Amino acid sequence: MAGRVVLVAGFTHHDAADELWRASPESVLVRHDLTSLAEGVVRRWVDGRLTVLELAHGCVSCTLRLDLVPLLEGLDGRVVVHLDPVLEPEAVCFALSETDVEVEAVVTVVDTATWLADATGGDSLADRGMRAADGDERTVAQVVVGQAEFADALVLTGVGDPVLEAVLDRLNPHAPRRSMDDLDATELLAAIPATARRGGIDDGFGPLLHGQPPLEPAHGVSVVHFTERRPFHPRRLYDSIDVLLEGVVRVRGRVWVASQPDAALWLESAGGGLRVGNLGPWLAATEDWAEADDDRRAAASLRWDPYYGDRDQELVVITSSAAPEQITAALRAALVTDEELALISELDFADPFADWHEEMEL
Numbered sequence: 001m002a003g004r005v006v007l008v009a010g011f012t013h014h015d016a017a018d019e020l021w022r023a024s025p026e027s028v029l030v031r032h033d034l035t036s037l038a039e040g041v042v043r044r045w046v047d048g049r050l051t052v053l054e055l056a057h058g059c060v061s062c063t064l065r066l067d068l069v070p071l072l073e074g075l076d077g078r079v080v081v082h083l084d085p086v087l088e089p090e091a092v093c094f095a096l097s098e099t100d101v102e103v104e105a106v107v108t109v110v111d112t113a114t115w116l117a118d119a120t121g122g123d124s125l126a127d128r129g130m131r132a133a134d135g136d137e138r139t140v141a142q143v144v145v146g147q148a149e150f151a152d153a154l155v156l157t158g159v160g161d162p163v164l165e166a167v168l169d170r171l172n173p174h175a176p177r178r179s180m181d182d183l184d185a186t187e188l189l190a191a192i193p194a195t196a197r198r199g200g201i202d203d204g205f206g207p208l209l210h211g212q213p214p215l216e217p218a219h220g221v222s223v224v225h226f227t228e229r230r231p232f233h234p235r236r237l238y239d240s241i242d243v244l245l246e247g248v249v250r251v252r253g254r255v256w257v258a259s260q261p262d263a264a265l266w267l268e269s270a271g272g273g274l275r276v277g278n279l280g281p282w283l284a285a286t287e288d289w290a291e292a293d294d295d296r297r298a299a300a301s302l303r304w305d306p307y308y309g310d311r312d313q314e315l316v317v318i319t320s321s322a323a324p325e326q327i328t329a330a331l332r333a334a335l336v337t338d339e340e341l342a343l344i345s346e347l348d349f350a351d352p353f354a355d356w357h358e359e360m361e362l
Contacts, residue, residue, distance in 0.1 A: 002072065002073045002074075002075070002076070002099060002100040002101040002102070003075050003076045003077045003078060003079050003101065003102070004077075004078055004079070004101070004103070004104040005072055005078075005079045005080075005081055005096070005101055005102065005103055005104060006020055006078065006079070006080045006081070006104050006105050006106075006107060006189070007081050007083060007089045007092055007093070007103065007105070007106045007107070007199075008020060008080060008081065008082050008083060008107045008108075008109070009083045009087065009088070009106065009107070009108045009109070009147040009150075009151070010083075010085065010108055010109030010110070010111075010147065010155075011085045011111070011114075011115075011140070011143060011144045011147065012085070012109060012111035012114065012157065014109040014155070014157060014180060015180070016107060016109050016155045016180065016183065016185075017029065017031070017080050017081075017082035019183050019185040020080045020107065020185045021080045022185070023185035023186045023189075024078050024080075026078070027077060027078040027079060027080055028046060028047055028075055028077065028078070028079045028080070029045075029046070029047055029048075029079075029080050029082065030044065030045065030046050030068075030071065030072075030079060030080070030081045030082065031044065031045040031081075031082045032044055032063070032068065032081075032082070032083060032084045032087065033084060034063065034084040034086060034087065034132050035084075035130075037055075037058045037059070037060070037063065037132050037133050038058050038131070038132070038133050038134055039058060040054055040056065040057070040058040041054055041055075041058070042055060044067065044071075046071070053066075053067055055067075058133045059132070059133045059135075060086075060087065060091065060132050060133065060136075061091075061095075064091065065095065068081070069095050069096060069099060069101075072096065072099070072101045073099055073100065073101060078104065084132075085130070085143075086125060086130055086132050086136075086138075086143060087132075088143060088146045088147060088150070089106045089108070089146075089147060089150050089151070089199075090146060090150045090201065093106070093150075093199035093200075093201060094201055096199065097199070097201060103198050103199025104189070104198065105152045105153060105189055105192055105196070105198060106150055106152045106153075106197075106198070106199060107151060107152065107153045107154075107155060107188070108147045108148050108150070108151035108153075108154055108155070109154075109155045109156075109157060109180065110144075110148055110154055110155070110156050110157070110164075110168070111157050111158060112156050112157060112158035112159060112160060112161050112164055113157075113158045113159070115144055115148070115164060116161065116164050116167065116320070118140045118141060118144045118271075119141050119144050119145050119148075119167070119249050119270065119271055119320075120141065120247070120248070120249060120271050120320055120321075121139075121140060121141060121271050121272070122139065122141075122271060122272035123139065123140045123141075124137065124138065124139050124140065125138050125139070125140060125143065127140075128140060138273065139270065139272060139273030140271070141270040141271025141272065141273050142270045142271070142273040142275075144270075145171070145249065145250055145270035145271070146270065148168065148171060148172055149171050149172055149250070151172060151175050152175055152192045152196040152197065152198055153175050153177075153178070153188050153189070153191065154168065154172065154175050154176070154177045154178075155177075155178055155179075155180050155183060155188070156177060156178070156179055156180065157179075157180040162218075162219045163219045163220065163221060163320070165219075166218040166219040166220075166221035167221050167249055167318065169213060169214055169218070169221075170213040170214065170221060170318050171213075171249065171250060171318055172210075172211070173210070173211035173212060173213040173214070174193055174195060174196060174210065174211030175192075175196070175211075176188065176191040176192060176193075178191075195211075203279070203293070203296070204254065204264070204266050204279040205254070205264070205279065205292075205296045205299070206295065206296075206299075208225075208252060208253055208314055208315075208316045209223075209225065217324075220320065220321060221249075221318070221319065221320055222318075222319045222324045223316065223317070223318055223319075223324075224315075224316070224317040224319065224324045224327050224328055225314075225315075225316055226253075226313065226314070226315045226316075226317070226327075226328060226331050227312065227313060227314050228312065228313040228331075228332070228335060229305060229308060229311075229312050229313075230308075230313075230335050230336060230341060231256045231257055231261070231311070231313075231335070231336055231344075232255060232256065232257045232258065232313065232334050232335055232336070233257075233258060233334060233335065233336050233340065233349065234257045234259045234260075234349050234350070234351040234352060234353055235349070235350055235351075235352060236333065236334040236335075237255070237257060237331075237334040237353075238352040239334075240331065240333070240334045241274065243322070243326060243327055243330040243331075244267075244269055244274075244317065244327065245269055245271070245274065246322060247319055247320055247321035247322030248269065248271075248317060248318070248319050248320065248322050248327075249270065249318045249319065249320050250269070250270055250316075250317070250318040251267065251268065251269040251270075251315060251316070251317045251318075252267070252268045252269075252315070252316055253266075253267060253268075253313075253314045253315035254266060254267075254279065254312070254313065254314050254315075255267045255276075255313060255315070256282075256311045256312060256313055257349075257351065257353060258336050258340070258344055258347070258349055259349035259350075259351035259353070259354065260351065260353070260354070261285070261311070262281050262282060262285035263278055263279075263280075263281060263282075263285075264278075264279040264281065264282050264311075265277065265278060265279065265353065266278070266279050267315065276353060282309060282310050282311050283296070283297070283300045283309060283310045284308065284309020284310050284311055285309075313331075313335075315331065
């Protein structure tokens with residue numbers, strides 16, 4: 001029987017994993033070092049014992065599939081896994097989702113001195129000499145925002161910052177936050193609410209405002225919740241992308257473009273990094289709803305439109321300095337007009353998103 005796992009993520013050096021390990025003397029501590037992954041080398045410590053692994057293909061997915069997942073499947077009891085700084089806990093949890101390994105908690109360490117600049121900056125991992133493998137085009141912002149957003153609990157190092165606190169209130173409002181200076185690891189794990197995701201992966205069709213974040217502005221930080229029941233013009237949406245990348249911490253949500261009426265697209269950005277993926281068809285474009293879960297079918301039924309079905313726009317934008325009204329105006333201007341809507345079946349839209357997005361397997 002596989003054990004239960006506490007994943008500890010963070011882009012900075014920290015001792016949180018050691019504190020969690022010491023709080024449970026019977027637990028096992030696993031560390032990963034991917035600094036040589038591009039050369040096909042992974043270093044892994046289990047309770048201080050070093051193993052150097054050579055992989056035929058140096059990539060994150062190979063590391064998870066060939067090393068970490070089999071290791072965790074073979075360990076009993078609690079295992080504290082100190083992830084390499086460039087590893088995102090969501091990817092690890094996705095790799096574990098088809099195993100018997102239970103994710104007890106995801107804990108992310110946030111450096112108050114650097115996190116906000118990293119989260120809104122344009123540096124790539126390659127710019128920092130930290131990319132996990134050739135072809136790793138992720139930005140620092142995508143990593144640090146993803147680590148904090150997916151966490152069940154947050155540990156902060158350094159001096160408090162009210163702007164950072166305001167961002168975290170909106171990015172991950174349900175996660176308890178504690179200071180590294182006086183961390184009580186047992187208390188931290190006990191403070192995680194019953195509603196925490198604990199490694200659960202969203203399918204992209206669920207609620208976007210997790211944990212009821214405050215919607216009123218604070219310290220210049222705002223939340224824009226954009227919803228609409230008409231499609232985007234693909235070219236105008238593409239041209240408006242810049243407004244979602246400057247002075248913005250996070251964008252995530254479902255997008256419906258006129259050129260792809262059957263496809264629900266997923267748009268996600270952090271800092272200057274952008275990803276567009278395909279969630280699959282809208283229920284209105286499928287005859288068999290059997291593959292959709294009960295929550296999705298119920299939500300679709302509640303908002304069903306006689307003409308559009310469950311198609312709609314929903315984007316949540318967390319800003320750090322951008323003006324919310326400018327974001328809303330740009331997105332609204334990207335929608336098809338009444339005239340375009342009347343002729344939508346006859347129009348041939350140039351679609352910048354046709355070959356841009358990658359299939360998302362959630």
